[in-house]
Amino acid sequence: MADAKLKKAKVIFVLGGPGSGKGTQCEKIVAKYGFNHLSSGDLLRAEVESGSPRGKELQAIMEKGELVSLEIVLALIKDAMLKLVDKSPYFLIDGYPRELEQGTRFEAEVAGCHVVLYFEVTEEVMKQRLLKRGETSGRADDNEDTILQRLRTFTSKTEPVIKHYADKGKVIKVNASGTIDEVFGVVQQEFAKREIK
Numbered sequence: 503m504a505d506a507k508l509k510k511a512k513v514i515f516v517l518g519g520p521g522s523g524k525g526t527q528c529e530k531i532v533a534k535y536g537f538n539h540l541s542s543g544d545l546l547r548a549e550v551e552s553g554s555p556r557g558k559e560l561q562a563i564m565e566k567g568e569l570v571s572l573e574i575v576l577a578l579i580k581d582a583m584l585k586l587v588d589k590s591p592y593f594l595i596d597g598y599p600r601e602l603e604q605g606t607r608f609e610a611e612v613a614g615c616h617v618v619l620y621f622e623v624t625e626e627v628m629k630q631r632l633l634k635r636g637e638t639s640g641r642a643d644d645n646e647d648t649i650l651q652r653l654r655t656f657t658s659k660t661e662p663v664i665k666h667y668a669d670k671g672k673v674i675k676v677n678a679s680g681t682i683d684e685v686f687g688v689v690q691q692e693f694a695k696r697e698i699k
C-alpha cells in the first residue's frame with residue numbers, strides 16, 4: 503500500500519543502459535540540488551555484502567546480468583525512501599524500473615512518477631566505459647560476458663519502460679556521450695525547463 507508519508511514525494515526515475523552514467527550524474531545532481539538518491543543496484547549490492555542467504559541468491563542473479571525479483575527491489579527502495587522523505591521531496595531512483603511491471607507496481611504501491619531522466623548512449627560506448635570501470639571497481643558484473651548480458655537485458659526489458667513513459671510525455675532524453683560536465687549541463691537545462699529545483 504502507498505504510505506501517506508510518501509504522498510509528497512517527487513520521483514525521478516533515472517534510466518539508461520549499464521555504464522550510461524546514471525550513478526555519475528546522480529552524484530552531481532545531489533551535490534547541486536540536494537535531492538535524495540537511491541540506486542537500486544547499490545541497495546542490492548549492500549544486501550549481497552550483508553552475507554545473508556538472500557544476498558547469496560541475489561549475487562548469482564546479478565552475476566548473470568539478469569533481473570532480481572520485483573518484490574525484493576521494491577521493498578528495499580520503499581524502506582529507504584521512508585527514511586529519507588523528510589530531507590527532500592525529490593528522489594532520484596537510479597536504475598529502476600528495469601521492466602514495465604516494476605514501474606506499475608511502484609506507482610501503485612510507493613509513489614507516482616514525476617519524470618524519467620533517460621541517458622542515451624551507444625552500446626559500444628557503454629561497453630568501453632564498463633570495461634574501464636572494471637579495472638578498478640571490483641564489481642563482479644563488470645566483465646565482458648556479464649556486460650553483454652546486461653546490455654541485452656536493457657534492450658529487451660528496460661527500453662519498453664522508457665517507451666511507456668515517453669508515450670506519457672514524461673521522458674527527458676539526454677545524450678550521454680559527451681564529457682561528464684557536458685552531460686550535467688544538459689541535465690540542468692532540462693530541469694530548469696520543468697521547474698525541477
Ligand SMILES: Nc1nc2c(ncn2[C@@H]2O[C@H](COP(=O)(O)OP(=O)(O)OP(=O)(O)O)[C@@H](O)[C@H]2O)c(=O)[nH]1
Nearest residue numbers: 520521522523524525526631635678680681682685
Ligand atoms: N566520458 C564520459 N564518461 C562517463 C560519463 N558518465 C560516466 N562515465 C564513466 O562511465 C563509467 C560508468 O558510469 P556510472 O555512473 O557508474 O554508470 P551507471 O549508469 O551508474 O552504470 P551501472 O551502475 O552499471 O548501471 C564510469 O567509469 C564513469 O567514470 C560521461 O558523461 N562521459
Ligand SMILES: Nc1ccn([C@@H]2O[C@H](COP(=O)(O)OP(=O)(O)O)[C@@H](O)[C@H]2O)c(=O)n1
Nearest residue numbers: 520521542543564567568569570597598600
Ligand atoms: N532494479 C534493479 C536494479 C538492479 N538489478 C540487478 O543488479 C545489477 C546491477 O545493477 P546496476 O543498476 O548497478 O547496474 P547496470 O546493470 O545498470 O549496469 C543488474 O544487472 C541486475 O542484475 C535488478 O535486478 N533490478
Ligand SMILES: [Mg+2]
Nearest residue numbers: 524525541543
Ligand atoms: Mg550505477
